[in-house]
Amino acid sequence: MPRKTDDIVISVKGLKNAFGESVVHEGLDLDVRRGEILGVVGGSGTGKSVLMRSIIGLQTPESGEITVFGEPNIGREETEATEIRKRWGVLFQGGALFSTLTVAENVEVPLREFYPDLTGALLSEIASYKVVMTGLPADAANKFPSELSGGMKKRAGLARALALDPELLFLDEPTAGLDPIGAAAFDGLIQSLQKTLGLTVFLITHDLDTLYAICDRVAVLADKKVIAVGTIDELIALDHPWIEEYFKGPRGRAAVATQEAHERADQVADAHPTEVQSKQSAPDDADATYAEKEARTR
Numbered sequence: 001m002p003r004k005t006d007d008i009v010i011s012v013k014g015l016k017n018a019f020g021e022s023v024v025h026e027g028l029d030l031d032v033r034r035g036e037i038l039g040v041v042g043g044s045g046t047g048k049s050v051l052m053r054s055i056i057g058l059q060t061p062e063s064g065e066i067t068v069f070g071e072p073n074i075g076r077e078e079t080e081a082t083e084i085r086k087r088w089g090v091l092f093q094g095g096a097l098f099s100t101l102t103v104a105e106n107v108e109v110p111l112r113e114f115y116p117d118l119t120g121a122l123l124s125e126i127a128s129y130k131v132v133m134t135g136l137p138a139d140a141a142n143k144f145p146s147e148l149s150g151g152m153k154k155r156a157g158l159a160r161a162l163a164l165d166p167e168l169l170f171l172d173e174p175t176a177g178l179d180p181i182g183a184a185a186f187d188g189l190i191q192s193l194q195k196t197l198g199l200t201v202f203l204i205t206h207d208l209d210t211l212y213a214i215c216d217r218v219a220v221l222a223d224k225k226v227i228a229v230g231t232i233d234e235l236i237a238l239d240h241p242w243i244e245e246y247f248k249g250p251r252g253r254a255a256v257a258t259q260e261a262h263e264r265a266d267q268v269a270d271a272h273p274t275e276v277q278s279k280q281s282a283p284d285d286a287d288a289t290y291a292e293k294e295a296r297t298r
């Protein structure tokens with residue numbers, strides 16, 4: 001059955017971006033479906049971040065059409081653009097936190113910008129809630145970014161991206177620089193927030209484990225356009241040399257092995273639920289994210 005057009009949250013058609021003589025995108029098409037986690041991959045410099053910046057209005061394309069939530073997002077009146085921007089959150093590469101503001105103050109930035117009438121007490125209440133929602137301890141709200149680990153900074157950036165209760169989340173290499181355990185925990189957080197909050201996620205990544213673990217579909221950028229989009233199995237079946245090398249090279253095989261290990265662990269959990277449940281409930285719940293706790297109660 002054909003999908004309804006309102007199932008498409010982001011539609012990019014015939015996009016062209018260039019910096020002087022250097023053409024980054026030409027004839028780029030991409031649809032992002034409501035409720036999916038779409039991974040965006042491609043070699044370094046293929047224009048993944050420029051694509052994201054075009055969609056969120058930070059980069060004016062030379063030509064093409066971009067609609068977000070069914071509304072054209074190029075050349076809009078500022079007031080209309082603001083209404084649309086309220087509906088998404090962005091985690092930029094490296095977190096992009098303001099170093100002179102505390103975590104809570106960072107989270108308050110978009111709230112102050114879009115809802116200038118909010119009072120101080122309410123602002124800090126919302127900020128604290130978002131901080132805890134991303135699995136940070138409550139006292140992280142009053143810390144400065146320089147006092148946080150890399151993983152905590154990412155969570156703080158995510159808390160700010162979630163400040164406005166967005167429907168759509170843009171993540172630019174969220175697990176870059178994290179150790180494998182921290183990266184897997186962050187993947188789990190994104191997936192659990194996506195499920196709990198019903199988010200649509202546009203996720204740029206080089207991390208094959210992330211692609212296998214949480215992405216519903218993957219879009220591949222090469223030759224200035226999206227050359228393929230689909231599930232990983234669909235992409236591998238295409239027999240494209242770059243895709244083949246990417247997914248079947250040593251790192252791709254390692255990611256498959258990790259995924260299979262997770263699946264085996266899940267099977268054990270299904271076969272011995274009581275044993276696993278007792279192990280799961282044993283540790284203190286303090287490390288669980290808000291979304292994980294909420295998902296458990298449903």
Ligand SMILES: Nc1ncnc2c1ncn2[C@@H]1O[C@H](COP(=O)(O)OP(=O)(O)OP(=O)(O)O)[C@@H](O)[C@H]1O
Nearest residue numbers: 019022024042043044045046047048049050051206
């Ligand atoms: N403001 C800019 N001015 C000039 N060139 C730019 C600008 N922003 C990006 N570019 C160029 O556009 C190309 C695509 O950059 P982009 O950052 O989107 O790549 P990417 O696919 O995200 O790369 P990576 O995976 O390394 O982060 C690069 O060649 C980059 O140098």
